[in-house]
Amino acid sequence: MxxxxxxxxxxxxxxxxxxxxxxxxxxxxxxxxxxxxxxxxxxxxxxxxxxxxxxxxxxxxxxxxxxxxxxxxxxxxxxxxxxxxxxxxxxxxxxxxxxxxxxxxxxxxxxxxxxxxxxxxxxxxxxxxxxxxxxxxxxxxxxxxxxxxxxxxxxxxxxxxxxxxxxxxxxxxxxxxxxxxxxxxxxxxxxNPRRPGRHDSFPDRLFAPISSLVPPSSPPQLQQPTVSRIYYITAEDVDRMQTAASSGGAAHRTKVEAFTAYLWRVLAKGTVSGDKPCRMGLVVDGRSRIDARAMANYFGNVLTPPYGTLSAEELGRMALPEVADVVHEFLRPAMTAEHFRGLVDWVESHRPEPAVARIYLEDEEGGVACVVSSGRRFPASEVEFGWGKPALASYFFPWGGSTGFVMPMPSPKGNGDWVVYAYLLRDLVEVLEAESPQVFRPLTPDYYLKLLELELVA
Missing domain, CATH: 3.30.559.10 (Chloramphenicol acetyltransferase-like domain)
Structure with a gap:
C-alpha cells in the first residue's frame, strides 16, 4: 500500500x-x-x-x-x-x-x-x-x-x-x-512565587529574558525547510535500545533516556562539521516533583526543558551508554521540587518581561538542536467516544522554528510499540532515515491495518 x-x-x-x-x-x-x-x-x-x-x-x-x-x-x-x-x-x-x-x-x-x-x-x-x-x-x-x-x-x-x-x-x-x-x-x-524569592543559576542556563538577546550582526540566512514525519518503533527495538544504553556496567536508564541518547547520536551526523554544537533537550513534567498528590490533576503548564550540548565529534566517539549518562546528568538538576520553585521565582524576578527557552534560540554556529517531549502517558486508547478505540493517534506540532521537536507516544493498540512524531529540518530527516531505517520506520497504512487484522483474528 x-x-x-x-x-x-x-x-x-x-x-x-x-x-x-x-x-x-x-x-x-x-x-x-x-x-x-x-x-x-x-x-x-x-x-x-x-x-x-x-x-x-x-x-x-x-x-x-x-x-x-x-x-x-x-x-x-x-x-x-x-x-x-x-x-x-x-x-x-x-x-x-x-x-x-x-x-x-x-x-x-x-x-x-x-x-x-x-x-x-x-x-x-x-x-x-x-x-x-x-x-x-x-x-x-x-x-x-x-x-x-x-x-x-x-x-x-x-x-x-x-x-x-x-x-x-x-x-x-x-x-x-x-x-x-x-x-x-x-x-x-x-x-505562587516565594517571598522572598530565591533561585540558583540553573534557570539562567535554560531561559533568557528577551532584552538579553543580542540581535544578529548580519541578516539571517534563509532557513532550511522543516518537515513533519510520523514513525513507529517496535516494542522489541525500544527494549533493545534501553538494554544497549544500560549495558557495559552503566546504570539502568529509562526508555526515554535511552531513546533521547540514541536520537542525539544520530542527529549529530547532520552537522556541517565535527566541531559544531549539538544540543539535545528533554522536557520534564514537574507535577510529581513539586507535590505529586496536590499537583496530580493540575491544569496548566508545569514544564522545564533541560538540555545538554556536545560536539558532533564527541558524540561520534561516545558509545550509547556514555551518551545516556550525559542525558541523565543534564536531567538530574531539573528533577527536583526546588528547581521548579526556583524557576517560578526566576520568572517573578523578571516580570513583566517575557523570556524564551534557550534550546529554541536560533543557532548561528551551524549546529543542530532538538527537544524530546515524552508522550509515554498519552492515553490514546482511552479516547474512545463510543465507536471503538482509535486506529492511530498522534500529537502534531510543526511549531515553525528550526529546533526539532520529537515526541514518542504509545501505540493505541497497547502492544508496546511507539508512535513517534518528529518535526525536524529536512536534512536531519534525511540523516535520521539514512542512519537508522531499521528503528525509525515510516508509519504507513500497512502498519495499523496489520494490527487491525491481528485484533480481528484474536
Whole structure:
C-alpha cells in the first residue's frame, strides 16, 4: 500500500461555536509563572477511527461529540475562554464561555490511504484545524470509507500535554455516559512565587529574558525547510535500545533516556562539521516533583526543558551508554521540587518581561538542536467516544522554528510499540532515515491495518 495518499481534499461542511452547556460566571484566571514561559503557539492532536460493523452514522457521531463537549467544557472551562493581554502586557485567560470553534468536514480519502508518514500533506490545516480564535478548536472529518478523524488545536500557554490529555479522556468518558475520572485543579496558588524569592543559576542556563538577546550582526540566512514525519518503533527495538544504553556496567536508564541518547547520536551526523554544537533537550513534567498528590490533576503548564550540548565529534566517539549518562546528568538538576520553585521565582524576578527557552534560540554556529517531549502517558486508547478505540493517534506540532521537536507516544493498540512524531529540518530527516531505517520506520497504512487484522483474528 506504500506511504498512503497525500494532498487529500477536505471540504468544510459547517462551522459553529460550541459553548459549555451551563452558564458560567465570567472571571479571570491568571497565568502561572510557568505558563508565562510559553510563547503563543498552538499544538495539534488527532485521532483516527475505523468504520467498524455496527458503528453509528457520521451524524450520530457528531451529535455525540458535540453533546459531550458542551458537558466537558463545564468542568474544563478554560478551553472555552480566550486570552487577553492585560495592562502590563502579560496574557491572562478570560473565562467567559466564548466557546470552542467546531468544524464539520469531509475528506475524499479512505483511512487506509491517509498519508500518516508525511502528515504535512494531509493533516496540516486540513484534518488538523488551524485555530482562529479562542483557546481550543475541534474538527470532525468524515472519510470516504466512513471512518472518522477527530482533531484538535489548543493554545499551549493554557495547557501542556498532560492537561490536554486529561480533557480528551474526560470528553470521551462523557460521550460514553461515564463520570469524569479526573477533575482538573486550577489552583494557581500551588505555583505562587516565594517571598522572598530565591533561585540558583540553573534557570539562567535554560531561559533568557528577551532584552538579553543580542540581535544578529548580519541578516539571517534563509532557513532550511522543516518537515513533519510520523514513525513507529517496535516494542522489541525500544527494549533493545534501553538494554544497549544500560549495558557495559552503566546504570539502568529509562526508555526515554535511552531513546533521547540514541536520537542525539544520530542527529549529530547532520552537522556541517565535527566541531559544531549539538544540543539535545528533554522536557520534564514537574507535577510529581513539586507535590505529586496536590499537583496530580493540575491544569496548566508545569514544564522545564533541560538540555545538554556536545560536539558532533564527541558524540561520534561516545558509545550509547556514555551518551545516556550525559542525558541523565543534564536531567538530574531539573528533577527536583526546588528547581521548579526556583524557576517560578526566576520568572517573578523578571516580570513583566517575557523570556524564551534557550534550546529554541536560533543557532548561528551551524549546529543542530532538538527537544524530546515524552508522550509515554498519552492515553490514546482511552479516547474512545463510543465507536471503538482509535486506529492511530498522534500529537502534531510543526511549531515553525528550526529546533526539532520529537515526541514518542504509545501505540493505541497497547502492544508496546511507539508512535513517534518528529518535526525536524529536512536534512536531519534525511540523516535520521539514512542512519537508522531499521528503528525509525515510516508509519504507513500497512502498519495499523496489520494490527487491525491481528485484533480481528484474536
Amino acid at each position: 506504500g506511504e498512503g495518499k497525500g494532498g487529500c481534499t477536505v471540504t468544510v461542511r459547517r462551522k459553529e461555536r460550541v459553548a459549555a452547556v451551563l452558564p458560567l460566571q465570567e472571571h479571570w484566571l491568571p497565568f502561572s509563572n510557568l505558563d508565562l514561559l510559553l510563547p503563543p503557539l498552538d499544538v495539534g492532536v488527532f485521532f483516527c477511527y475505523e468504520k467498524l460493523p455496527g458503528s453509528p452514522s457520521f451524524a450520530a457521531m457528531l451529535s455525540s461529540l458535540k453533546g459531550s463537549l458542551v458537558q466537558a467544557l463545564v468542568t474544563y472551562y478554560p478551553f472555552a475562554g480566550e486570552v487577553i493581554t492585560n495592562s502590563t502586557g502579560e496574557p491572562e485567560l478570560l473565562c467567559n464561555n466564548r466557546g470552542v470553534d467546531f468544524i464539520e468536514a469531509y475528506a475524499d480519502v479512505e483511512l487506509r490511504e491517509l498519508c500518516l508518514y508525511k502528515p504535512d500533506d494531509s493533516f496540516k490545516e486540513k484534518l488538523v484545524p488551524k485555530k482562529e480564535g479562542g483557546v481550543f478548536c475541534v474538527q470532525a472529518t468524515e472519510l470516504k470509507c466512513g471512518g472518522l478523524v477527530v482533531a484538535c488545536s489548543f493554545d499551549h500557554r493554557i495547557a501542556d500535554a498532560v492537561s490536554a490529555d486529561m480533557f480528551l479522556v474526560a470528553w470521551a468518558e462523557l460521550a460514553s455516559s461515564k463520570p469524569i475520572s479526573r477533575i482538573p485543579s486550577f489552583r494557581r496558588s500551588l505555583l
